[in-house]
Ligand SMILES: Nc1ncnc2c1ncn2[C@@H]1O[C@H](COP(=O)(O)OP(=O)(O)O)[C@@H](O)[C@H]1O
């Protein structure tokens with residue numbers, strides 16, 4: 001009789017990177033749910049450490065203060081794509097990490113090398129523990145966190161499409177102000193020295209500007225299934 005271990009599909013690791021509003025979270029969650037994989041939102045982890053710094057009086061304009069405090073918060077990510085969670089020191093942080101204040105400060109905190117080292121280790125251990133595989137989304141997953149991922153996707157979209165999507169979520173937010181804020185964050189994330197936002201050489205680039213979310217999901221599911229079949 002065949003053992004479960006022999007018949008179970010090999011774990012598949014999928015890295016999805018790209019700037020804000022390109023569809024990383026929606027696509028990654030849906031692909032993971034459809035294929036029975038775990039899901040990790042690495043942006044939520046950088047937001048969580050930023051929120052902890054802000055609520056604990058750390059000066060987020062001072063990289064030395066950020067580096068000194070980086071090891072203190074305990075960040076735990078739940079990886080069920082239908083109900084992802086994030087806690088900091090046991091407190092649910094899923095709401096507070098989405099505030100405008102955190103969004104405007106997260107690039108400065110995430111640029112500090114000590115922060116990146118700690119969060120990258122956490123991400124690798126979560127990916128290693130995902131028995132059936134995982135979809136990990138962020139900015140540096142294909143280049144730095146999981147350079148041996150089975151499949152790397154880099155999502156792009158025009159600043160106009162991204163701003164329209166984000167201001168739709170922020171109910172009534174001004175599209176041009178949202179566009180400027182997105183571009184400012186892209187510039188900071190792309191220009192930092194340690195693991196900047198970048199497309200890995202072997203990533204598949206998908207421009208989502210004129211695609212529906214369903215089309216993007218279908219495209220990525222097809223690519224993952226192809227990789228799984230080849231394993
Ligand atoms: N291809 C698409 N077409 C239209 N809206 C989209 C598309 N992809 C994502 N969205 C919407 O845009 C918003 C931002 O998507 P999200 O997945 O959070 O992007 P990211 O994680 O890259 O910042 C969400 O409201 C989402 O439903």
Ligand SMILES: Nc1ccn([C@@H]2O[C@H](COP(=O)(O)OP(=O)(O)O)[C@@H](O)[C@H]2O)c(=O)n1
Nearest residue numbers: 020021042043044046106107110138139140
């Ligand atoms: N792998 C990652 C993921 C996010 N980040 C940082 O975290 C911020 C928030 O990421 P996010 O994915 O939640 O942002 P949105 O795309 O949801 O706006 C980014 O702007 C980066 O500064 C990072 O540096 N590396």
